[in-house]
Amino acid sequence: MPDAFSDxxxxxxxxxxxxxxxxxxxxxxxxxxxxxxxxxxxxxVRGWVRxxxxxAPLADLPAxxxxxxxGYPDQAAPIGAAWWLMRLAAKLLDDAEDGDAGExxxxxxxxxxxxxxxxxxxxxxxxxxxxxxxxxGRIGRELSLAGLRACTGQHADLLGAERIDTxxxxxxxxxxxxxxxxxxxxxxxxxxxVAGVSPAVADHYREYGAQxxxxxxxxxxxxxxxxxxxxxxxxxxxxxxxxAYGLLVAEGEDRERxxxxxxxxxxxxxxxxxxxxxxxxxxxxKVFLLLAGRSARDRAERALAEAGCQGAGAAPLLDxxxxxxxALEHFEG
Amino acid sequence: xxxxxKAVHDAVVKGMPIEAIGTGLDAEQRALLxxxxxxxxxxxxxxxxxxxxAVSPAAVATGA
Numbered sequence: 001m002p003d004a005f006s007d008x009x010x011x012x013x014x015x016x017x018x019x020x021x022x023x024x025x026x027x028x029x030x031x032x033x034x035x036x037x038x039x040x041x042x043x044x045v046r047g048w049v050r051x052x053x054x055x056a057p058l059a060d061l062p063a064x065x066x067x068x069x070x071g072y073p074d075q076a077a078p079i080g081a082a083w084w085l086m087r088l089a090a091k092l093l094d095d096a097e098d099g100d101a102g103e104x105x106x107x108x109x110x111x112x113x114x115x116x117x118x119x120x121x122x123x124x125x126x127x128x129x130x131x132x133x134x135x136x137g138r139i140g141r142e143l144s145l146a147g148l149r150a151c152t153g154q155h156a157d158l159l160g161a162e163r164i165d166t167x168x169x170x171x172x173x174x175x176x177x178x179x180x181x182x183x184x185x186x187x188x189x190x191x192x193x194v195a196g197v198s199p200a201v202a203d204h205y206r207e208y209g210a211q212x213x214x215x216x217x218x219x220x221x222x223x224x225x226x227x228x229x230x231x232x233x234x235x236x237x238x239x240x241x242x243x244a245y246g247l248l249v250a251e252g253e254d255r256e257r258x259x260x261x262x263x264x265x266x267x268x269x270x271x272x273x274x275x276x277x278x279x280x281x282x283x284x285x286k287v288f289l290l291l292a293g294r295s296a297r298d299r300a301e302r303a304l305a306e307a308g309c310q311g312a313g314a315a316p317l318l319d320x321x322x323x324x325x326x327a328l329e330h331f332e333g
Numbered sequence: 334x335x336x337x338x339k340a341v342h343d344a345v346v347k348g349m350p351i352e353a354i355g356t357g358l359d360a361e362q363r364a365l366l367x368x369x370x371x372x373x374x375x376x377x378x379x380x381x382x383x384x385x386x387a388v389s390p391a392a393v394a395t396g397a
Contacts, residue, residue: 287373
């Protein structure tokens, strides 16, 4: 595969990032200056941008889709601003829901709520790129719909964690598609839309982003199951595709042992967690997760082909789906 | 995916021939299964460095 983040694309996304950060600040500066709220939001965004400026393909997703659709990456800067603000809001809310918000979770929730409103405001900047207010409104509406889908998936995830043994692979996939596929699908759809592609073609870009989102969730789950020391959003204490697979196919003593070790792992028993990984491997869960990942990757590639996306424009997006889940190299062919 | 899960278990763990499993799968799923069965022999059963991770998904997501 070519190097996706080649010098050419890298230079273009540099302008995109600067403009996106400026659009973030402009939207946040619409908040009243007193109480320090606005300053806190600006500090959070500055930290987020710094943390992701070296190598953050997902931060550049709207620009890459815009470039692939025949536009200039920096045309997508207002989309990028909304995308960054929504992702940062989602991270803060996720931390609060997971109990990782420190001593002031209520403050974090209020900051995240402000970021969601700022994300919508940042889209106003699109009018300076020649989009009509109707087109800007449609892009904002789609962002709200993607957010609602993500919240619906998160709701199912939170409830499912209380009855983990009833979740099957199909349910897990539905949750992953809502939680991750919805927002990533919006980022690529909106990026391609501002490039001027037709609505039908933009829908193929949305499908690419949605499948990339599912692929990320599968890869994160694989990591959490077999590399618990690796950085990951997933843990064995939450819903997992590997666990859902194991509980669907295991029978008799295998199932009893798996249920017991999963329960102990959720209580923080590291040895039980390691045994869960071994049990799931014996049940064929690695093969199943790789197959699920391969399926999502194939669908993402097919969506790009159906969008007529090829050559230099397609290379960064194709490279991205190949970087997300390196263990898929076992499944080439 | 539930049907695929059972098909993978039948093939990889029970060793059933591919012709005997996967009824009810669509063409895409059958094609994937045809790749998965031989490839499953390449999948490490022992966890560790041989997993060949070049980058973690979390790092791709956050740029960490």
